[in-house]
Amino acid sequence: MLYACALSPDGKITALGGYSRDIYIFDTETGMMMQRIDVADDAIYDLDFSMDGLYLAAALGRKAGVRIYQFSKSTFRFDTLKRLNGYEAGCYNICFDGSGRLATVCWDGFLRLYDKNFNEINKVNPKGGKKPWSVSFKPDGSKIAVGYSDSRMLDVCDGYTLDRLFRPDTNGNRK
Numbered sequence: 001m002l003y004a005c006a007l008s009p010d011g012k013i014t015a016l017g018g019y020s021r022d023i024y025i026f027d028t029e030t031g032m033m034m035q036r037i038d039v040a041d042d043a044i045y046d047l048d049f050s051m052d053g054l055y056l057a058a059a060l061g062r063k064a065g066v067r068i069y070q071f072s073k074s075t076f077r078f079d080t081l082k083r084l085n086g087y088e089a090g091c092y093n094i095c096f097d098g099s100g101r102l103a104t105v106c107w108d109g110f111l112r113l114y115d116k117n118f119n120e121i122n123k124v125n126p127k128g129g130k131k132p133w134s135v136s137f138k139p140d141g142s143k144i145a146v147g148y149s150d151s152r153m154l155d156v157c158d159g160y161t162l163d164r165l166f167r168p169d170t171n172g173n174r175k
Helices: none
Strands: 002-007 013-018 022-027 033-038 044-049 055-060 066-072 077-084 091-096 102-106 111-114 120-124 132-137 143-148 154-158 164-166
Touching: 002 055, 013 044, 022 044, 033 077, 055 091, 066 102, 102 132, 111 143
Parallel strands: 002 044, 044 091, 091 132
Antiparallel strands: 002 013, 013 022, 022 033, 044 055, 055 066, 066 077, 091 102, 102 111, 111 120, 132 143, 143 154, 154 164
16 A cells, blocks of 8 residues: 655656555656665655755654655665654654755654754644644745644644644634
């Protein structure tokens, strides 16, 4: 089963991953598989390329955290750059902003923010639900939206401090 896919910003590379614990890298112009990355830790729930296409982040299940892979222009391969650990449950969604920062959400209840060198800047529990499921940056990186698998809540947080800015009323759309 495949759970995750990502397309590089230039559209030339696609990455697929899932229950097999492997990431498959394909050339979108030829359809040829360029590489298979054996993650082995757990299932891959999300993949995202950095805006410059040099990094691929993989969100992993259980307590396996996040893996960062760096693209080598000389070998046309992705090599493991860093393991982001300290997760107490599955990480289900990740998102890069335009400057290379990375945001992650995990069923341990936390929203995490990393700098462009993948050092943790901050970690907060936004409390809109117990299981954060989805995260997305505003294009300029100034805000982060967090959705939950166990509630209809949506939290909008500051893109630098992770302070909650507001929680939109999502009950008004119910029929």
